[in-house]
Amino acid sequence: MNALKKCHIFYHAVVIAFAALMIYPLVWMVMSSLKESSTIFHTANQLIPANPTLENYVQGWKGFSHTTFATFFLNTAWVALVGTFGTLVSSPLVAYALSRLNFRLRRALFGIVLVTMMLPEQVLMIPQYLWFNSLGWVNTYYPMTVPAFFATHGFYIYLLMNFMSSIPRELDAAAKIDGCSFYSIYGRVILPLSAPAIATVSIFSFIGRWNDYMAPLLYLKRTNKYTVSLALKLFMDNTSSSDYGALFAMSALSLAPIFIIFVTMQRHLTEGVSTTGLKG
Amino acid sequence: MERKSAKNQLSKNPKAFSPRAFSLKAFFNSESVAGHVCAAPFMLGFVAFFVVPMITSLYYSFCNYNIVSPPVWVGLKNFADIFKDPVFYKSLQVTFSFAIASVPMKLLFALAVALILIKGTRLTAFYRAVYYLPSILGSSVAVAILWKRMFSVDGLVNRVLGLRIAWIGDTRTALWVLIILAVWQFGSSMLIFLSSMKQIPSELYEAARVDGAGSVRAFFRITLPMLTPTIFFNLVMQFINGLLVFAQGQIISDGKPMNSTMFYVLHMYQQSFRFGKVGMAAAMGWILLIVVAALTFILFKTRKRWVYDY
Structure with missing residues (x-):
């Protein structure tokens, strides 16, 4: 019995030690952002700041080129929210059509969804840039928001289809007998029942857009339009290598919304990853 | 009706x-x-x-084009130029080295940690979350900045190890900084492994125990074969993603030093947006698409040999 207990303690000790090593860099960044900027690197192996201060946050928030981080955060929130809203309007509808309705193009469209899932955005980088440029969309948020309204993320359609195909068909039939059209079956039966999968999709979509760096880099040219990710990169380029307090403070702050979502919605996230991984 | x-x-x-x-x-x-x-x-x-x-x-991709002036048809010249460009070959080599080094390590870590965490305790949900966190935050610019500072000459890693190595400035180590960043994000693969381990029927393990198989043997004869479809799926997805690194490479080392971290997509980006060779970059995009498609096809061809379909 005693040996078993020792074994348990050993197990937890190893798992915790490795977990601590994993998240140490993140903790170190947050702790460093609370140190006096000039002391960050010669006290690098000291985790807890001797004199905690919020000075770096005050300095960092001022931003650069007459633009504060308030602007960058608002821009990012706008892009992430509008994009996610677009995804939620379009993706479940398309998933409903592909998973529950019988129509001629259905098989072909499902194949195309799989293709778009495998077709990486990096391959589309130049083609889409040229296309959006000719539409006059450079230096606007349209390239980051409009495509979302057309269910361009095959992955989200696929995830929703997986979920919808587990909803019993009898419900559709019952709704039809009660006089529902195919559209009201979607609105009154399928959509409400898909809430867990929709939650997962919105979290993935929001986090993906919040972290997105490539699209802002390509399309946003004016500082007052920058998102946080692009602003951080420019902030880093403008910061001398000794003054990292403000940069760390803003970096830590940029991760805060995602961290909060992670902590509060963890179940949806992990379930989303697991269920999409099952099929392959 | x-x-x-x-x-x-x-x-x-x-x-x-x-x-x-x-x-x-x-x-x-x-x-x-x-x-x-x-x-x-x-x-x-x-x-x-x-x-x-x-x-x-x-x-x-068949034109000389720089966005500003109208495109001029040049036939296959862009492709010929690409195949004459030494940096193109270098970027292929860097990108494949990155994927070949990072993906197996990532999957090994994911599998090992999943095996440890499959044993349910009261703290398992918490552990799972901690190991998954880097995957969620890892693609952000903030983490790239953190990585850059951790591996700088006066950064955290040198302080802890008592060294003064320019990890990012040295052609031998720069790519490894990015590989470590990729391996650090093994959490999402781990979650996928965990959920498919839970799908393995427990009767298989009971039968194995009755037949006198130990846990090591059960792992190699039951767990591993039953996981091969999941391993395959992860391998394909991660390998493709590995070929497409862009943001982290651009922020941390921007292809330097001496192109030792010049990823393919980064090279394509620079051709287009730094040197204005948009036609050439468009051609590079098509070559990338063909490489990714061919690779996926080859991986699917090997599937029958080692993936256990049940």
Whole structure:
């Protein structure tokens, strides 16, 4: 019995030690952002700041080129929210059509969804840039928001289809007998029942857009339009290598919304990853 | 069925009695039309944001084009230039080295930690979350900045190890900084392994125990074979993602030193947006697409040899 207990303690000790090593860099960044900027690197192996201060946050928030981080955060929130809203309007509808309705193009469209899932955005980088440029969309948020309204993320359609195909068909039939059209079956039966999968999709979509760096880099040219990710990169380029307090403070702050979502919605996230991984 | 539902609506809504409204409603209510209507956003989006851009870029890949002046048809010159460009070969080598080094390590870590965490305790959910966190935050610019500072000459890693190595400035180590960043994000693969381990029927393990197999043997004879479809899926997805690194490479080392971290997509980006060779970059995009497609095809061809389909 005693040996078993020792074994348990050993197990937890190893798992915790490795977990601590994993998240140490993140903790170190947050702790460093609370140190006096000039002391960050010669006290690098000291985790807890001797004199905690919020000075770096005050300095960092001022931003650069007459633009504060308030602007960058608002821009990012706008892009992430509008994009996610677009995804939620379009993706479940398309998933409903592909998973529950019988129509001629259905098989072909499902194949195309799989293709778009495998077709990486990096391959589309130049083609889409040229296309959006000719539409006059450079230096606007349209390239980051409009495509979302057309269910361009095959992955989200696929995830929703997986979920919808587990909803019993009898419900559709019952709704039809009660006089529902195919559209009201979607609105009154399928959509409400898909809430867990929709939650997962919105979290993935929001986090993906919040972290997105490539699209802002390509399309946003004016500082007052920058998102946080692009602003951080420019902030880093403008910061001398000794003054990292403000940069760390803003970096830590940029991760805060995602961290909060992670902590509060963890179940949806992990379930989303697991269920999409099952099929392959 | 259609007539029935139409009738039903008619009785509810007597105003819709004109023959025209009746037929229009019935038309939109047929399953085939409803299917096309609901799938319409995707059809439009596919044409507008995939087909049109890809076709125009195919055209530009045969042109001398820099966005500012109109494109000039040059035939296969862009492709010839790419195959003469030493940095193109270097970027292929860097990208494949990165994927070949990072993906197996990532999957090994994911598998090992999943095996440890499959044993459920009260703290398992918490552990799972901690190991998954880097995957969620890892693609952000903030983490790239953190990584850059951790591996700088006066950074955390040197402080802890008591060294003064320019990890990012040295051609031998720069790529490894990025590989470590990729391996650090093993959490999502780990979650996928965990959930498919839970799908393995426990009768298999009971039967193995009755037959006198130990846990090591059970792992190699039951767990591993049953996981091969998941391993395959992860391998394909991670390998493709590995070939597409861009943001982290651009922020941390920007291809330097001496192109030792010049990833393919980064090279393509620079050709287009730094040197204005848009036609050439469009051609590079098509080459990338062909490489990714060919690789996926080859991986699927090997599937039969080692993946256990049950």
